[in-house]
Amino acid sequence: VFLVMSAGNPFEPREVTSRRGGPVKTPLSREVIVATALALLKREGLGGMQMRKVAAALETGPASLYAYVDDANALQALVLDRALGDVDVTGGNGSWRQRVRTLLASYLAVLSGTPGLGQLALATIAVGPNALRLYESLLGLLLKGGIHLERASFAVDMLLLYCTALAAERGNGVDPDDPEGPLVRAIMGASPSSFPLIHESREVLLSGTGEERVSWGLDVLINGILQTARPEARARRAPAAGPRKTRKTER
Amino acid sequence: VFLVMSAGNPFEPREVTSRRGGPVKTPLSREVIVATALALLKREGLGGMQMRKVAAALETGPASLYAYVDDANALQALVLDRALGDVDVTGGNGSWRQRVRTLLASYLAVLSGTPGLGQLALATIAVGPNALRLYESLLGLLLKGGIHLERASFAVDMLLLYCTALAAERGNGVDPDDPEGPLVRAIMGASPSSFPLIHESREVLLSGTGEERVSWGLDVLINGILQTARPEARARRAPAAGPRKTRKTER
DNA sequence: ACCTGAACACCGTTCAAGT
DNA sequence: ACCTGAACACCGTTCAAGT
Numbered sequence: 116v117f118l119v120m121s122a123g124n125p126f127e128p129r130e131v132t133s134r135r136g137g138p139v140k141t142p143l144s145r146e147v148i149v150a151t152a153l154a155l156l157k158r159e160g161l162g163g164m165q166m167r168k169v170a171a172a173l174e175t176g177p178a179s180l181y182a183y184v185d186d187a188n189a190l191q192a193l194v195l196d197r198a199l200g201d202v203d204v205t206g207g208n209g210s211w212r213q214r215v216r217t218l219l220a221s222y223l224a225v226l227s228g229t230p231g232l233g234q235l236a237l238a239t240i241a242v243g244p245n246a247l248r249l250y251e252s253l254l255g256l257l258l259k260g261g262i263h264l265e266r267a268s269f270a271v272d273m274l275l276l277y278c279t280a281l282a283a284e285r286g287n288g289v290d291p292d293d294p295e296g297p298l299v300r301a302i303m304g305a306s307p308s309s310f311p312l313i314h315e316s317r318e319v320l321l322s323g324t325g326e327e328r329v330s331w332g333l334d335v336l337i338n339g340i341l342q343t344a345r346p347e348a349r350a351r352r353a354p355a356a357g358p359r360k361t362r363k364t365e366r
Numbered sequence: 367v368f369l370v371m372s373a374g375n376p377f378e379p380r381e382v383t384s385r386r387g388g389p390v391k392t393p394l395s396r397e398v399i400v401a402t403a404l405a406l407l408k409r410e411g412l413g414g415m416q417m418r419k420v421a422a423a424l425e426t427g428p429a430s431l432y433a434y435v436d437d438a439n440a441l442q443a444l445v446l447d448r449a450l451g452d453v454d455v456t457g458g459n460g461s462w463r464q465r466v467r468t469l470l471a472s473y474l475a476v477l478s479g480t481p482g483l484g485q486l487a488l489a490t491i492a493v494g495p496n497a498l499r500l501y502e503s504l505l506g507l508l509l510k511g512g513i514h515l516e517r518a519s520f521a522v523d524m525l526l527l528y529c530t531a532l533a534a535e536r537g538n539g540v541d542p543d544d545p546e547g548p549l550v551r552a553i554m555g556a557s558p559s560s561f562p563l564i565h566e567s568r569e570v571l572l573s574g575t576g577e578e579r580v581s582w583g584l585d586v587l588i589n590g591i592l593q594t595a596r597p598e599a600r601a602r603r604a605p606a607a608g609p610r611k612t613r614k615t616e617r
Numbered sequence: 618a619c620c621t622g623a624a625c626a627c628c629g630t631t632c633a634a635g636t
Numbered sequence: 637a638c639c640t641g642a643a644c645a646c647c648g649t650t651c652a653a654g655t
Binding site: 416417418428429432437438 | 628
């Protein structure tokens with residue numbers, strides 16, 4: 116997970132003196148802008164939180180936003196992180212495996228809950244405080260499960276990337292449950308001569324609910340992570356200068 | 367994998383009579399449009415294959431494209447599928463595991479090879495002939511490895527989705543190897559009080575090359591898939607009408 | 618000094634007018 | 637009948653002009 120957006124972290128607070136004793140309209144602030152952008156996203160999807168739409172919702176011209184937000188991309192990053200605040204990072208209190216699944220399910224639920232958020236998460240490098248909070252919790256959970264730090268460090272990325280991709284995929288209109296969707300039509304219509312396996316297996320390929328697929332996918336990842344050692348630095352490049360510090364294996 | 371694009375499969379050939387004995391300019395055709403769009407994508411990324419840019423490259427007005435292509439989204443789907451023609455779906459001739467890895471590596475290489483193609487793949491429901499060819503081959507390979515069809519059907523989706531997401535992530539600018547990137551900066555700058563684990567583990571979190579991560583990820587998936595049974599229709603909803611047909615377990 | 622209207626440089630798509 | 641110029645309805649971003 117964790118994608119682009121020019122340079123400069125937009126999460127450091129900006130100094131913009133709000134007009135004191137201001138007029139009737141709510142004074143602009145980064146807070147208000149991000150909040151209304153998220154509200155628009157929830158109501159209308161990605162198209163709803165465009166700079167001009169957000170400005171219109173706040174009853175200003177689009178130029179005004181640029182005093183508080185660098186960019187449309189920066190606004191998206193801020194909105195994503197605000198939305199990630201709703202993720203329950205505790206994982207509840209079941210078994211270890213259940214806690215991992217619950218944590219990821221919460222992340223997935225948040226991303227799938229508001230339209231466009233999945234795509235947004237996959238198109239943005241998530242480095243806001245709430246993204247870090249999620250990262251920190253999942254990392255802690257994996258370590259608590261006895262997974263070695265070096266492996267857990269790869270595993271966190273993989274788990275989050277998979278969930279993000281699932282949400283983005285859904286958000287873009289894929290659901291294997293919709294019998295009228297293009298995916299189902301393509302599989303049902305696959306030519307038996309060119310694609311014999313797909314044709315032969317079409318019923319099975321389309322079986323299973325979305326929930327079953329997600330649930331199975333998480334188990335695959337957890338099982339795989341538990342059993343796959345991180346490649347032990349086989350062909351590591353020769354250290355450029357000085358001996359490499361031996362990493363302590365903490366915890 | 368496999369995402370949106372209004373309705374209607376754009377892969378059925380259109381009937382547009384090309385002007386016979388035409389003028390000096392290459393006559394328009396869907397083929398030419400898709401080919402130049404892909405060329406532009408390779409050279410300039412997603413921004414390069416916009417309708418107006420493609421039309422300009424063909425020395426026409428943007429309206430002309432609409433005779434051969436429904437839509438900007440349809441053009442993207444066509445370009446994606448054309449690009450997928452370069453995937454080597456054989457998997458070479460190593461061990462079974464190696465063939466799965468080689469096949470997926472080829473898919474990943476194609477997606478990563480032209481800028482923007484990863485994002486495009488994640489934003490498009492891939493149902494063109496070359497997408498089906500890839501799907502067919504991977505499915506066959508999994509079955510040949512002794513994986514039960516019901517499980518393989520889930521596995522194909524998961525493997526392709528993961529690779530697509532990896533490519534999209536890269537395409538959006540994430541690389542853990544760039545010490546100046548926002549990701550590295552965020553982890554190195556994570557506050558020790560709020561994010562103790564991230565702070566403590568920052569060196570390890572940023573270790574490992576992109577290649578190592580991908581390679582490990584594929585092993586995790588393959589191992590997980592080999593060991594995780596598909597949930598056996600436990601809480602299946604009561605059949606709406608008539609008894610459900612028992613699916614034959616072919617192969 | 619702060620804010621923003623209006624302009625700039627773009628998009629995708631449509632449709633009436635041309636050949 | 638086929639093709640397309642020009643227009644329509646949008647974008648994000650900038651900057652000079654206002655308060």
